[in-house]
Amino acid sequence: HVIEPADSLAMAADRLASGDLGTRYDGPHVSGELDVLARSFNHMADALDERTSQLEYLIYHDSLTGCYNRLYFDHLLPTFDDESKLPITFVLADVNGMKQVNDLLGQEAGDQLIKMVAEIIEREVGQEGIILRWGGDEFLVVMLNAQRRAGLRLASRVRKAVGELSIGPAAVASIALGASTRISLTQTVSETIQRAEGRMFRN
Numbered sequence: 001h002v003i004e005p006a007d008s009l010a011m012a013a014d015r016l017a018s019g020d021l022g023t024r025y026d027g028p029h030v031s032g033e034l035d036v037l038a039r040s041f042n043h044m045a046d047a048l049d050e051r052t053s054q055l056e057y058l059i060y061h062d063s064l065t066g067c068y069n070r071l072y073f074d075h076l077l078p079t080f081d082d083e084s085k086l087p088i089t090f091v092l093a094d095v096n097g098m099k100q101v102n103d104l105l106g107q108e109a110g111d112q113l114i115k116m117v118a119e120i121i122e123r124e125v126g127q128e129g130i131i132l133r134w135g136g137d138e139f140l141v142v143m144l145n146a147q148r149r150a151g152l153r154l155a156s157r158v159r160k161a162v163g164e165l166s167i168g169p170a171a172v173a174s175i176a177l178g179a180s181t182r183i184s185l186t187q188t189v190s191e192t193i194q195r196a197e198g199r200m201f202r203n
Helices: 003-017 032-060 070-080 098-105 107-125 148-163 189-202
Strands: 088-095 130-133 138-143 166-168 175-182
Touching: 003 032, 032 070, 070 130, 070 138, 088 107, 088 148, 088 189, 098 107, 107 130, 107 138, 107 148, 138 148, 148 175, 175 189
Parallel strands: none
Antiparallel strands: 088 138, 088 175, 130 138
16 A cells, blocks of 8 residues: 555656656555655645745846846747737837936935836836836836837836936936837847837937
8 A cells, every 4th residue: 555655756756856846746645654755745845836936036037126137038039939929019218317316316216216117117017018127227118919109108108107206306207218119020129129229219
């Protein structure tokens, strides 16, 4: 009676070791030492699963804002070469005057401003897109199956909301945004983002 549960537990351990983190012991009911071992195994597998999820979160998210980071963008990039995702609109945003904010009010105030802007972008984007912290004071929004006008509407909402932020005595925040749309797979993602960046700088 002991051999079958022991074999099941050994097989579950092998699957876990090979990377199948969903593996749990679900073999025949056991008692005594084998029961303790089976429960310990499941507890260990739960802990490993949770720790792996935490590590994945840290790898793909920006620690200040909680937005996705550029590494996550690199991870997503191959999925954009799919006709069914077109058109893809990219909206690039740059918080204006960050150097002055940091110089006059301090790094902490600058970080606080970045966090507030990230919250505004997340609120305005909702389910419409994926938000990434692109650089120190830059954000990128990726909108799948979205025409450029959807990106322009988003940019308008974000610009208005950021303009209502107060960042110190008689100073309000502002943000420059640019949108560009990839309508065919012959356009590269980087060309499309560069166009959005050019429009953002002009703004």
